[in-house]
Amino acid sequence: MTPEPAVLDVRALTKVYGQGDTAVHALRGVSLRVERGDYVAIMGASGSGKSTLMNILGCLDVPSGGRYLLDGTDVGVLDERRLSILRNRKIGFIFQSFNLIPRMSALANVELPLAYGGVKPAERRTRARAALRQVGLGDRMDHEPNELSGGQQQRVAVARALVTAPALLLADEPTGNLDTRSTADVLGxxxxxxxxxxxxxxxxxxxxxxxxxxxxxxxxxxxxxxDRRQAPVVGPPPAAVSLPEAAR
Structure with missing residues (x-):
């Protein structure tokens, strides 16, 4: 049997901005593998290259050198159309600033990736409702972002990231704009x-x-x-959150 590919397989990635004496080497030969089911935190001070690496992993930027395979697909050989399809199907993004559409309901925001993917309205509505229930917002589906707390908005963003059943959840400072209670809820x-x-x-x-x-x-x-393994500090999930088999 052919072994299952790693979700992320990054090989000697480099990223250089500018040329000559003004060139900035943001990444210098980064290699890593992330297997299915892993939970990885990437840390670094400002200027360490972590944001550059995040953008490349999310297929939002291209490396200057090296190779990147996402769930077995070589990202470097894809044209923009195929790259967009891969990004939509394989990656669920969670951003620090939530990136919700202001005048759309929570439900409509969660439906967006499915709409881009060509999923029919009835199916995407069903899947979006299930994703919102997963994150404990079954009673907030019709609320617009300005009617939700910061923590609730980030839960909508998590639901939107989950709704396509992606191979990878990619979270950029997901608790950076949250208070202590909301941070605990999202981490849970x-x-x-x-x-x-x-x-x-x-x-x-x-x-x-x-x-x-x-x-x-x-x-x-x-x-x-x-690059070290550790025993994670797992906190209790928020009381309203239930994660059924559909979340797996």
Whole structure:
């Protein structure tokens, strides 16, 4: 039997901005593998290269050199159309600033990736409702973002990331704009998703957030200086959140 490919397989990635004396080497030969079901925190100070790596992993930027395989697909050989399809189907994004459409309901926001993917209205409505119930917002589906707290908006963003059943959840500072209680709620959801088998990569500068992951990678000046396994600190999930088999 052919072994299952890693969700992420990054080989000697480099990224250089500019040329000559003004060139900035944001990544210097980064290599890593993330297997299915792993929960990885990528840490680093400002200028370490973590945002550049995040953009490349999310297929939002291209490396200057090296190779990147996402769920077995070589990203570097894809044209923009196929890259867009891959990004929509394989990656669920969770952003620090939520990136919700202001005048659309929570339900409509969660439906968006399915609409882009050509899913029929009835099916995408059913799947979006299920995703919102997963994150404990079954009673907030018709609310617009300005009617929701920051923590609730981030839960909508998590539901939107989940609704396509992606190979990878990619979270960029997902608790950066949240208070302590909302941070605990969102991290509790990520804990439960990890326990159910989801593959999660998050970017964070906070040690207490990274402590929830199974593996911590540290970047300094565009290079990995630490890649270690750890016993994650798993907190209790929010009381309203239930993660049925559809979340797996």
């Amino acid at each position: 959801i990520l804990d439960q998703l990890s326990l159910s088998g989801r593959t999660i990569v998050l970017i964070t500068h906070e040690d207490e957030v990274a402590a929830r992951a199974k593996r911590v990678i540290r970047l300094v000046d565009g290079e990995i200086i630490e």
